Amino acid sequence: MSRVFKLKSSDNETFEVEEAAALLSETIKSSSSTEITVPNVKAEILGKVVEWCNKHAESEDTKDQLIKEWDAEFVSVDQHVLFKLITAADYLQIKELVDQLTQRVGDMIKAKTLKTVEMTYPTFNVEREVQEELKSLGF
Amino acid sequence: MEISWTKEMSSGSHSSKDLPTAILLNILSRLPAKSLFRFQCVSKIFYKLVNDPSLAAMHLQHTDMIEEPPLVMVHSRSASKYSRLMLFRGWKYNGDSWTATSYDDSFSSGILSIETKYELEFASGGLLCFKDSSLSRGPALLCNPLRGEALELPPSNVNSLSRLNEWYGIGVDATTSTYKIVNIVFGIDPSRSSSYLTQVHVLGTSSWRRIPAVPPCGLSKQNAFAYGNTYWLIGQCILCFDFNEERFIWTSHPNLPSKRVLNLLNLRGSLAIVDATSVSVTEVEVWVLKSHDKKEWVKDYNIKLNVGPSYCYEWWPLNCFILVDDSRSRKSIVGVLHYNLGWGSRKRLRCGNGRVEVNSVPKIFSYTGSLISLKTYGNLLVEGSEAAQGIGTLLSGKAT
Numbered sequence: 399m400s401r402v403f404k405l406k407s408s409d410n411e412t413f414e415v416e417e418a419a420a421l422l423s424e425t426i427k428s429s430s431s432t433e434i435t436v437p438n439v440k441a442e443i444l445g446k447v448v449e450w451c452n453k454h455a456e457s458e459d460t461k462d463q464l465i466k467e468w469d470a471e472f473v474s475v476d477q478h479v480l481f482k483l484i485t486a487a488d489y490l491q492i493k494e495l496v497d498q499l500t501q502r503v504g505d506m507i508k509a510k511t512l513k514t515v516e517m518t519y520p521t522f523n524v525e526r527e528v529q530e531e532l533k534s535l536g537f
Numbered sequence: 538m539e540i541s542w543t544k545e546m547s548s549g550s551h552s553s554k555d556l557p558t559a560i561l562l563n564i565l566s567r568l569p570a571k572s573l574f575r576f577q578c579v580s581k582i583f584y585k586l587v588n589d590p591s592l593a594a595m596h597l598q599h600t601d602m603i604e605e606p607p608l609v610m611v612h613s614r615s616a617s618k619y620s621r622l623m624l625f626r627g628w629k630y631n632g633d634s635w636t637a638t639s640y641d642d643s644f645s646s647g648i649l650s651i652e653t654k655y656e657l658e659f660a661s662g663g664l665l666c667f668k669d670s671s672l673s674r675g676p677a678l679l680c681n682p683l684r685g686e687a688l689e690l691p692p693s694n695v696n697s698l699s700r701l702n703e704w705y706g707i708g709v710d711a712t713t714s715t716y717k718i719v720n721i722v723f724g725i726d727p728s729r730s731s732s733y734l735t736q737v738h739v740l741g742t743s744s745w746r747r748i749p750a751v752p753p754c755g756l757s758k759q760n761a762f763a764y765g766n767t768y769w770l771i772g773q774c775i776l777c778f779d780f781n782e783e784r785f786i787w788t789s790h791p792n793l794p795s796k797r798v799l800n801l802l803n804l805r806g807s808l809a810i811v812d813a814t815s816v817s818v819t820e821v822e823v824w825v826l827k828s829h830d831k832k833e834w835v836k837d838y839n840i841k842l843n844v845g846p847s848y849c850y851e852w853w854p855l856n857c858f859i860l861v862d863d864s865r866s867r868k869s870i871v872g873v874l875h876y877n878l879g880w881g882s883r884k885r886l887r888c889g890n891g892r893v894e895v896n897s898v899p900k901i902f903s904y905t906g907s908l909i910s911l912k913t914y915g916n917l918l919v920e921g922s923e924a925a926q927g928i929g930t931l932l933s934g935k936a937t
Binding site: 481484485488496497500501503504505507508528 | 556557560563564565567568569572580
């Protein structure tokens with residue numbers, strides 16, 4: 399009889415996950431309780447992560463062509479969804495999902511020129527940094 | 538994929554937490570070294586990330602996924618004071634045609650002069666290692682041309698007089714996350730018998746440490762770096778030096794009939810052997826170690842190439858570089874042929890006048906850049922010092 403885990407999103411929605419899928423997450427694996435709250439991750443995103451886990455728990459062989467195609471489609475989402483997924487997967491410590499997502503970001507960066515990356519990549523907010531530098535210099 | 542990010546950020550709909558550094562490094566480790574070098578200049582945050590010590594190791598793991606064609610180098614020593622290191626640019630296919638790409642603007646196609654006493658031992662993990670083959674057998678040099686850095690390895694513990702031959706290999710110890718260099722010496726010991734001696738140097742320390750393990754036989758000039766270890770091709774067999782356990786292990790090899798012309802190399806992260814034995818027409822087979830654990834070798838390519846006597850091959854998916862013997866009259870000359878396996882065409886690569894006279898058997902290497910910063914491991918060679926002058930042109934990237 400496999401256990402059922404409950405994952406709660408930041409907007410209070412609960413997802414029930416079978417043991418096989420849930421244990422893909424190192425965070426869940428090392429947790430003592432079967433009820434885990436995932437802070438800062440909304441239902442929409444958590445739902446997608448659960449979907450990935452369910453898909454990967456089903457099929458043993460991750461090198462299977464069908465799974466690869468499913469994975470490729472899974473990561474073809476908008477940038478902001480992608481970053482939210484990375485945050486969630488990182489919190490839950492699902493290595494394979496993190497690798498797939500970061501590879502996708504890498505591929506997207508490679509497809510653009512440097513200038514575009516600097517302007518669209520949110521974490522590297524160059525404008526803000528430059529403004530702060532100027533402020534500290536007294537401008 | 539054009540999304541106006543700044544709008545998203547100010548509207549607050551995006552979670553304002555920045556991605557953790559580990560994730561950012563994970564993403565950057567999947568990009569080509571050349572691009573990462575450019576990223577350094579964007580902002581302080583980028584500079585810190587690109588120079589983070591753990592990035593170099595992560596980047597090394599992903600080299601096989603990065604589709605940047607390698608820089609191909611040919612080194613052969615000559616009788617004169619300086620020998621030639623020929624560099625050939627990689628070729629890139631953009632879906633339509635093939636164009637030559639220069640790996641880095643200052644370190645691209647050309648002929649560089651290296652003092653003859655230095656022999657290029659390996660070009661692995663993004664680093665070049667030059668061993669001193671002269672009688673004095675001085676310390677070896679480790680060089681990262683992309684960063685323009687070179688480091689002198691500590692002087693060997695073995696008395697130079699008794700050294701007859703020596704080999705170097707590079708590896709990554711996964712348990713301690715450190716880079717190590719192994720040095721195997723074949724020499725005469727005090728009791729006048731010949732023997733092997735192995736020493737290991739951990740980058741960042743100041744000496745060599747002797748280890749009890751010795752190779753079961755002499756090594757060869759054919760080495761390859763894969764899975765964090767160095768492999769040598771000895772005849773038909775492959776000997777591996779495991780840097781975690783610090784011992785020599787025989788690795789499985791495809792069962793090929795004897796007397797073949799073989800090259801051992803790293804193809805997209807996996808160990809591969811190029812079998813180019815020819816009678817009239819060269820039929821080239823490329824065997825790849827598909828599964829390291831299962832020890833399975835699979836013949837990935839089987840191609841007929843029309844080329845005369847050749848020395849060795851470098852292989853990259855869809856690109857094959859062949860070092861051919863172009864000898865005329867009494868001069869030993871080599872040239873490099875490039876085969877586009879996608880197009881099925883071949884082209885002679887130009888480097889200077891395209892042909893270089895050689896005195897010793899030349900060797901071809903493929904080099905992919907790495908971010909490893911040698912200055913974290915020791916004092917870099919100072920410009921003007923004797924050792925630096927020996928490989929000076931390699932560091933400044935000036936081609937003659």
